[in-house]
Every structure is written in structure tokens, then in C-alpha cells.
Amino acid sequence: MRLTILGGGGFRVPLVYQALLGDRGDGRITSVMLYDTDRSRLSAIGAVLRQQAASAGTAAPGVDAPVVTETTDLDEALRGADFVFSAIRVGGLEGRTVDERVALDLGVLGQETVGAGGIAYGLRTLPVAVRIAQRIAAVAPQAWVINFTNPAGMVTEAMIPHLGDRVIGICDSPSGLGRRAALALGVDPSTAFYDYAGLNHLGWLRGLQSGGLDRLPSLLESGDALASFEEGRLFGADWLRSLGSIPNEYLHYYYFARETLAAVQAVRQTRGTFLLGQQSAFYAETARHPEQALELWQKTRAERESTYMVESREVAEAGERDERDMAAGGYEQVALSLMRAIAHNERASLILNVRNRGVLRHLDDDAVVEIPCTVDANGARPVTVSQLTDHQAGLVCAVKAVERSTIEAAAGGSRGAALRAFAWHPLIDSVTAARKLLDAYARELPELAPFRP
Template sequence: MGHVILTILGGGGFRVPLVYEAVAAARERVAVDEVVLLDDDPARLRVMAGVLEQAGAGAAGPVPRVRATTELDDAVTGADVIFSAIRVGGTAGRTRDERVALGEGLLGQETVGPGGLAYALRTVPEVDRIAARIAELAPGAWTISFTNPASIVTEAMRTWLGGRVVGICDTPISLVRRTLRALGLPAQAFDRGDVEIDYAGLNHLGWLRGVRAGGEDLLPGLLADDAALAGLEEARLMGADWVRALGALPNEYLYYYDFTREAVAGIASRGSTRGEFLLAQQGAFYEAAAARPDRALELWRATLAEREATYMATEREAQQAGERAEEDLGGGYHEVAVDLMAALLGGEEHRMILDVANTGPDGAPLVAGLPGDAVVEVPVRVDSDGAHPLPLRRPLEPAMLARVQAVKACERLAIDAARTRSRETAWLALAMHPLVDSAAVARRLVDAYL
């Protein structure tokens, strides 16, 4: 498909150049001619358009032209693909989500626990508005959502867009690729269909429970191998004994569920939360780039390097997990997005792990015990007809399913609360979450967040 228009919602966001460079590098796979940036902050939009212009000027071949706008209807009309990467409330909103929870002795994290539900409460009405306009103005477009919290946002957008919206996260596929390398297999073996992956859960709440090649599950052997596990970020973070007890490799965000006390203590011991660090760091970048537009790209690259090196640094320090491995730097969600776009528009076929409806090829729920219209994170095959979930070999273990069911129930309550503006439903969403230990505390959280 030629002459593709890609719209990025949240086009003034810090990570937009990663997407632009990945799209430009993949022009032989899917020829994006124009990238439209939408943002409600004109100053950030100007800075980011300048960064992309400089990135394009330094490219070896032709690159997509860039257009910036602050009008939603203008941005989505005519789009073939829409990347949704908005942050309602900005990074300042994230810092408040984190601090309010920490003030109650609870986990203060962007997507997991009370902070993630607070983020959802203010994000759902906005993505509802956006998805309704996409359905009206660009009904044939594919919407790829990076917006957190991914399970909740994708589920909300499906109300308007159905199967033409999918949620992406680079965390599960990064876990799969690390695991394949640890097994001595090519990192792309799953994508090519050479191995079968058993991964299931929700966004930031999933487990890799099997890696089958030639009819054999290779994961038990890996879990028994101390040397091989030492090379895996998740095992270093949570301990080889714990992953062996689970019989699975957990998504790294399971640290917040399985080591909640350690996580809260580690965050509380720091002078600033992750959100506060990013607020200061990015604020300094946008200010510096506005003052020196000729150095915008150079300033962005330096800021990015610091950002990636400090990702989950507090958690690794608390668990004495060491530095991030070189291959784990440079979050790859933009590469996942390009592979997805190349499959949807460019005639390729890819196997990925995405956030999609919990409906299998036979119409039955993929994750038994969850509703068919709930959004789950599972392996899929993607082609020009969309994302097709691959059948799960076995159900989730009861303890894993119980946690997934509890969190999904809270996610759905949060969607309902955001749409009905019900404080009582918001209270239920927070009080029922596994990481909130008191209904009284949950009520105070509602008062603080709303």
C-alpha cells in the first residue's frame, strides 16, 4: 500500500522521534509519505517538529514529510494508521498519581495499582472522544494504541472501533526475545513461527509459561539453569528461586505485585518518583530545545540516553539486580508498532503479543474465566485482515487467573466510573484492587484523585 498517512496523537511527546526514525527506516516495507503530529501543546509540538526535521535531514534516503496540528479532526481525517500516544494530564498528572498513592503507603506507579486506575479515570473520557471521531472521520484506519494503562484504554476504544484498534507494549515481546536468546535461539524465532509461545495475562500482568520447539517445551530446562537465568532481567529482578516456584517467567511489572513492600520502600526512599524525574528531565529538554532549536535533535538524543539507562533503576537497586543489559536499553515499542503497521498495510505477516479482545478462533474466550469482550495480552498472528489471536495451549493456573480476574474487574469498574462520573464506582475500582488494602484508604484516594 503506497501513499500512507500516519497520524500520531500526542505528537509533541518525548518518544515521537523513535517512532519517526523507525517508520523512516522501514519505508521499503510500508511507505509512509506523511506523518501528522497532533498535540494540544503548541510549544511542545514546535520542538518535536524541529527534532523530526533535523532527524530527516540527516537520513540517508527519503523520509516522510511532517505536518503538525492542534485540531483532532484535521489530524485524523484521511489517516491510514493512527498511533495513539496521549498522556492526559501530562507528566505532572503522573507525578500526582504516584505521590497520592505513596502518601497512603501504597505503590505509587504509573500503570500498576491505584496510580494506573487514577490515570485511567481521566484518560477514558478523552479516548472515548477521540475514538468516536476516528470512527466518524477515518473508519477504515487502523488505530494502534500505546496509551497507558494499555488494557483499559484499548478496551474503552474498542467500544467505538471494534477490531480496528489494538494495544501494544514492548515488554512482553522483549521478555520473549530475551528468553529465546537465553535458549540459544534466534530472537526472531517466534515472529517467524519457528517456536510456539505460551504467554497470557493482561498488560503489565502476564507470564511466559512455555516455549515450544519441535514438540518440546524448552522453558523448564531454562528455569533449572542458574547461569542462563542470570542473563534474564526478570530473573535478576525477582530472583531465580521465585521464577522457578512460579514455573514461568513473569512480565517485569509483576515485581510490583510479587514484591510490593520492596517496591514501595524503594520508591519512597528516593528523593523523587519516576514521574518527578521525567517531569524535570523532559521539562529541561523542551526548554533547552526551544531556546536552541538548531540543537534540538542533539539535546533529544542525550536526554533519551539518560532516560533509558534509568528505567526501573530503583527496582533493580532494591533487588541488587545490577545494570540493565545493553540489549535491554532503548525501549522497542516503536519497532513493535512498525512491524504491526507493516503487517496491516504492507502485506507482511508477524507473530506478536498484543492487547486484543479475549475471543479465540473458535469464538470461545482465550483466557477462560474472563469475558470474551475483555482485552487481554496474548500471542497473535497479524496480517492485512487484522490481529488473529493464537490458541492458548492451556488455561492460566488458578492463582494467576485469580489475580488477572481481580485486576480486570477493577479495570472495567474504572471504565464505568470514568464514563458515568460515579465516585462510588471509582471507590469500588480502587478498593477492590489487589494492591489497595483498605476501603477507607480507597475512599481517600478517590477524594484526592478526583
């Protein structure tokens, strides 16, 4: 089978390839096509992947690594693909730094997928994602599309009119939360069912079924168990018990918005600025020393993971991330499990971004939600979960309205729709602030020029 990776020069691509190298089953991916608009980034990541393959060949002789090909031609990348993995970043990390800085300068939280930054990111990403969806429909209509491009739920919903249910959004946050909660209980994560629901980067674990019992209440009762994993430390036992659930880590930006904003404003550089400098150094050093590509990537990745959401952890006094919090099993494993389930009709249960289809009564059937699904050769189908509480539904419906206004604005260039998206977001507290945000982003981001007054 052939996998095409859009954004093939991206820093996290080797995680996907490493997962493919670990797949020894029949019918595994044998060909990987990397597509990117930046040839130098493609060359750097290609060098990392070739060195990964060489290392895997030594460890597992007789097992051929997937053949890697690189291209800057989109149609060439898509032809013959069985699966398309989309992980593009329109505007690069330079755009992310603008997303963050503009918001912070106006006293609003700046984060790449949450709040003002996420709206700006969506406005410039959605037109590109839709054009890609149209090309996939024309060139590779048989392909299944796995979307990891952020904001993942919003982008997936915008691609569905062109690809239908053959596009499925993924994120590693829900599965990581479920895994950590199960381990804190001493439960095998692979045997548990996670009652999880919401939107991408806006969901809650409301139950953890194991052995016919919901084990979440016992987890919430144990201070020691909660303190043993990241979300427990991040939100604190008292707040989690008040909620009766465990939020996705990104909800820290909502529940502790004031403290997180102060912490982000106090640091020398934003997350985007840090990553821009770090990754620019990686690509430059790899160009000078391609024979060290894998070693350089591994070193850079370790630093990247250890500093993830550092401001939120400082607010919560959660300490450094431990090995269990950073353990393997992220989005690359979700993607591999999804591909195998579809390609080989191997029934799997995964938390994915798909159409609601009546599961959550507060949202319409076509709203993309993040929810447990059963996956087989026919694709992903959402399963029944408990309904959202009034609090959860209120927040989810508000953010879904923001997502849809962003999609409308990106599709038609409507300044009014873009303004609504900013003004309606729970983390933006006035229409005046929303208008200033839109104007500032339109001035600084070339892709948002159509929204200038």
C-alpha cells in the first residue's frame, strides 16, 4: 500500500515513519510519498527517514522498510495513493509566531489552535485545505484521507463536502489522556473504553469502562492516582472532582485563562518563536551535516517534547513532564491503527474527528465532533456515549459556532463572518477586541489581506 504525506518536510513526519517501520503485518505500507512546497525541508526529512530505515534494517533483517520518494508536485504525490496523511502548516512557524504575538499584544491568549490564534490559523489554512481536498477528489478519489492539519476539527469539517466520510480527523490528545488515566488506575489501556466527547482540543473524559465497571469515579477519589499523570496535576484534584470528569489538556486555557495569559506574557518568547528558532537550527544543521540527520532530529525532538505546554504546567505547578506523559503512542499510532483497520477490515475503537450523526443531541448531524468510533473497512462510525452536561454543551456549541463562522469567512472572504468568529469565541471578551484582532492579523498575514477594512 502507498501512503502520501502532505507536509512531508514537517518535523514530526519521522514519528509516522517510525510507526510504519514497526508494522510487521501483511499488507503494511510499502511506499511513502513525501509532498512539500519546500524542497530543502523535504531533503532534510528524507535524510532522517533513510537513516531510520537503515537502523530498523539492522534491528529486523529481512523486513523491507517502506520506500520513500519526495516531490513538490501535488498531483504526482496523490496519484495511486491508498491513504493521504495531511499535516500541512500554511504560513509555517513564522505564521504561528504572528498568531501568538498579535493576540498577546492585545491582551488576549495567543495559542496556535485555541482562541484568536486558532481562528487566524484557520482562516489562512482552510482555503488551502479545501483546494487539496478538491485535488484528492479529482486525482485519488479512492484514497482515505487522515487529517492532522490544525485546527483539526475545523479543517476536517471544511474538507467533508469534497471528500465525504473518506476524510477522518485525528489528534493524539484524547487517546493520550485515556491511556494515562487507565495506567493511573492500573488498567490495561488497550482493554478500556473511553467515554470521551467534545470537539478537537475541547473535550472531556467522562467515563473509563473496564471489566464492566466505570473506573473514573475511583480515579477521581484518589489524590495519589490523579497526581501520577499530567492532566491530574494540570487541573488539580479539587477541580476535577467538581467537574466529575477529566478535561483534555487544552481546556486549561479556558479554565485558567487569566493565569495562563499572565504566564505566557511573562516569558521571553512564545511557543511559536521557540519552535521557529529550534527547527530552523535543525534544518540548517541537517543541510550542513546530512549524515547526522537522525541524531539531530532525535535531540531536537526530545527538547521539543519536554517543553510542551510549559506555561500551563507552571501555572498549575505541575512540574516537568515525566516519561509516562511523553511515552510513545501519539498521533502516529492513531494514524497507523486507523489505516490498518480500514485496509484490513480489522475492527478498532479509536477517538476520531467525524460527523456527529445524531450522537450528541446538542449538535446537528454534520457537525464534526471528537468522539469514540468503531473503525473497519467501511470507515469510522461514531458510537453512543453519554450526553454532554449543560456546561460542556454550552462551551462546545459556542466554539462550534466559531468554527463555522471561520469556515464561512475562509470560503467567501466575508469580513463579517470573520469578525463574528473572533467576537463569539469564549476567550475574547469584546467585539472591540475582536475587531482589533482581525485588523491586526489582516495587516500582518498576507493570506488574510481580503479581510482588511
